[in-house]
Amino acid sequence: MSRTAHFALHRLRPQPPAGAAGGLPLLFHPPGAAWVGAMVPKRWARRAVTRNAIRRQIYAVCAELQPPLADGAHLVRLSAAFAPRQFASASSDALKRAVRVELRQLLAHTGQAG
Secondary structure (H helix, E strand, C coil): CEECCCEEEEEECCCCCCCCCCCCCCCCCCCCCEEEEEECCCCCCCCHHHHHHHHHHHHHHHHCCCCCCCCEEEEEEECCCCCCCCCCCCCCHHHHHHHHHHHHHHHHCCCCCC
16 A cells, blocks of 8 residues: 555455345444554564564554544554664664654555444
């Protein structure tokens, strides 16, 4: 759906199950709900503290979006490593700021409400 230098966003829109009668609600999916998942592979963030910090930033940025994400399941995936030489500490404030800036860019191109 959207991509930046370090992240990719995927979305799956809810669809009624095959053969379901019209008007039945989808199982486990309340109408108008947006689900967010974060995938931060070891390949791109070796240290657990870094993976957890990036994951927390993903959830925080998605929670504060105005307007919120559109209905459906969203996956934010880390697709490239942040330069370890530029961010010496595994969970530095500079890394968190860089992640937030890039996540806002990623989510700005989604057309959140639709």
